[in-house]
Amino acid sequence: MTKVGIVGSTGRMGAHLIKNVLEEEGLELAGLHVFDELTVDVPAEVLITNSMSELLKVCDVIIDFSAPVATQELCEEALKNPTALVIATTGFTAHQQNLMTEAAKEMPVLYSSNMSAGIALLKQLVEQVSATLKDFDIEIVEQHHRHKVDAPSGTALTLGEFAAKGRGLDLDTVRVSGRDGQIGARTKDEIAVMALRGGDIVGRHTVGFYNDGEFLELNHTATSRETFSKGAIRAAKWLVDQKSGLYSINDCLGI
Numbered sequence: 387m388t389k390v391g392i393v394g395s396t397g398r399m400g401a402h403l404i405k406n407v408l409e410e411e412g413l414e415l416a417g418l419h420v421f422d423e424l425t426v427d428v429p430a431e432v433l434i435t436n437s438m439s440e441l442l443k444v445c446d447v448i449i450d451f452s453a454p455v456a457t458q459e460l461c462e463e464a465l466k467n468p469t470a471l472v473i474a475t476t477g478f479t480a481h482q483q484n485l486m487t488e489a490a491k492e493m494p495v496l497y498s499s500n501m502s503a504g505i506a507l508l509k510q511l512v513e514q515v516s517a518t519l520k521d522f523d524i525e526i527v528e529q530h531h532r533h534k535v536d537a538p539s540g541t542a543l544t545l546g547e548f549a550a551k552g553r554g555l556d557l558d559t560v561r562v563s564g565r566d567g568q569i570g571a572r573t574k575d576e577i578a579v580m581a582l583r584g585g586d587i588v589g590r591h592t593v594g595f596y597n598d599g600e601f602l603e604l605n606h607t608a609t610s611r612e613t614f615s616k617g618a619i620r621a622a623k624w625l626v627d628q629k630s631g632l633y634s635i636n637d638c639l640g641i
């Protein structure tokens with residue numbers, strides 16, 4: 387049995403993960419990191435703790451859907467007690483991202499801003515289309531529920547990175563995050579990444595390629611959070627058998 391710990395267990399994703407881990411064959415729910423208070427029932431033997439180090443002691447793999455500061459603490463503590471980490475949180479600073487890279491030198495770490503199989507494939511398609519339709523303008527729009535705190539979504543930024551990569555560009559230098567007022571005409575290389583928020587939208591990403599006379603839009607819509615929790619569980623089962631390194635969901639899916 388693989389012992390699983392969850393960071394962010396009281397969140398929207400945490401609720402699905404607890405249920406899905408308890409249902410999954412070959413996995414044992416060993417511990418939950420709880421920042422405040424747990425409101426769902428779990429078996430008595432599950433460790434419930436606000437200490438990352440205590441959680442790490444009882445787990446073979448940790449799945450993290452939380453907040454950047456919590457993931458930072460997780461990586462810092464995991465460097466003292468290396469454990470496989472599946473990281474799904476988004477909205478990291480450069481420092482927090484570097485910390486994840488450092489952790490991956492000591493343990494297997496799988497980081498993906500989106501745990502769905504559809505987005506794993508879409509990243510590759512976006513890079514291919516970007517490289518092939520070189521004259522087309524690229525624009526990215528994401529839509530999420532009203533509670534999401536980071537923008538644009540981690541997935542939209544990842545898709546932007548793949549789009550930029552297809553053209554040999556760096557997203558940080560070509561990204562536009564808003565347009566308002568007399569801003570002038572669109573420049574050739576810019577890639578806008580725009581965020582819309584409302585209602586209960588689980589996650590919707592559209593990468594558009596626009597030219598004179600035609601346009602192509604690639605869209606992915608997640609209709610259930612179980613897509614992400616089950617994707618993360620598949621990743622955890624795969625990751626426990628890997629050596630130290632930084633992996634993505636594409637490595638786990640073999641695509």
Ligand SMILES: NC(=O)C1=CN([C@@H]2O[C@H](COP(=O)(O)OP(=O)(O)OC[C@H]3O[C@@H](n4cnc5c(N)ncnc54)[C@H](OP(=O)(O)O)[C@@H]3O)[C@@H](O)[C@H]2O)C=CC1
Pocket residue numbers: 393394395396397398399400420421422423450451452453454455456473474475476477498499500501502536540614
């Ligand atoms: N990669 C993917 O496929 C996906 C990634 N995500 C990402 O996962 C993250 C969580 O999403 P979601 O569940 O909707 O968010 P929620 O806000 O519902 O949950 C966040 C969780 O993190 C906990 N938390 C917040 N701050 C801290 C802290 N300082 N220390 C410890 N725990 C903390 C919260 O605890 P408390 O309740 O006590 O505040 C809560 O359990 C987001 O970054 C989101 O973008 C979401 C879906 C898919």
Ligand SMILES: O=C(O)C1=N[C@H](C(=O)O)C[C@H](O)C1
Pocket residue numbers: 476499500530534538539540541542588589590
């Ligand atoms: O916060 C969410 O809900 C989601 N976050 C991820 C992101 O920021 O890309 C993935 C998914 O779209 C849902």
